[in-house]
Amino acid sequence: MQDMLVVGGGYVGLSAAVAVKQAAPHLDIAVVEAAPEHVWQKDMRASAIIAAATKMLEVFGIWGEIQPEAQPITKMIVTDSRTADPVRPVFLTFDGEVEDGRPFAHMIPNAVLVRALRGVCDRLGIEIRHGLSATGLKTEENRISVTLSDGSALESRLLVACDGVRSKLRDLAGIKTVSWDYGQSGIVVTVEHERPHNGCAEEHFLPSGPFAILPLTNNRSSLVWTERAHDADRLVAGDDLIFEEELERRFGHKLGALKVIGERRAFPLGLTLARAFVAPRFALAGDAAHGIHPISGQGLNLGFKDVAALAETIVEADRLGLDIGSINILERYQTWRRFDTFRMGVTTDVLNRLFSNDVMPVRIARDVGLGIVDRIPGLKSFFIGQAAGIAARNNPRLLAGETI
Incomplete structure (x- = not known):
């Protein structure tokens, strides 16, 4: 029987396994992943990782491996306009540094992050079983049993579900959600451009939704392009020339000629919050507990906060000789994380509804609000500190760069 079983071998699942095993090497931990073993190597996407999360990666001992392939975000600008507007006025700018030499976020290729996390799993002796999904769940007084798609079953003192926003395990556990669909999809694509971006990220608020340009290494950028769902499907499935023309209308010409690299994909956008964690x-943990709009770039980072809080809760309970799977112990984790998650879900929901429209009185009000923030240095510093996770209250130790 395992001490802890993690279902879901993405960034959050692997990080949860590493965080607990590193602090409590005597615990027996395994990871079950539905995807084939090498599929992660084909992921061409990248993710924004905030400063607090990079501190956790430093504690894991893998930031030195990741950093050469990570692009620091040194500046961010926010505009509000229509697609056809010849000029996009900048209403808000942020300098990217929150501590000496530490930018508020980095863009990290997904494959690089997973490779590093899998490497530390190997070094710590964490077994990863591939190609298996959960089909059944049974909870007893001292153990929980998971039936897998190959007919086998695994028993553990604690099961951590990191199996995504459509979590099968969440359903099997009888946990309900609050959720709705925005009628939008996020088109994710990587582009190459002639001129350097100098580490500057941009978020253009357009009537159909935000268009984010996130810098990558080597004159490349990752785009998160929000459109109404039917338009996004049409663009992704349509002619290359039309897609590139529509992309250029939104991206502009400031970085020269653009070239799409790799495939373009669209992901439906909605809000999903678990009623219990x-x-x-x-x-x-992660998207199994909360799926939010990408307008703030905080989705994955919320998952890392879950990991840090859950690991600290589990390890401290184990050191006191307590049962790590006890509901009394786990409720400490829920209390720690649920309000922050609910607050972020509400914030992204309000921001998306506020900025994904072209109602003139609303546009005037939001532009005035952005302008006020831009002119008050203390308020800007507060917002960037919150976004970076540095100024968050009651941060888990891993997010402060401290061992558990």
């Missing part, structure tokens, strides 16, 4: 011998 825990059950006896069971905990949710």
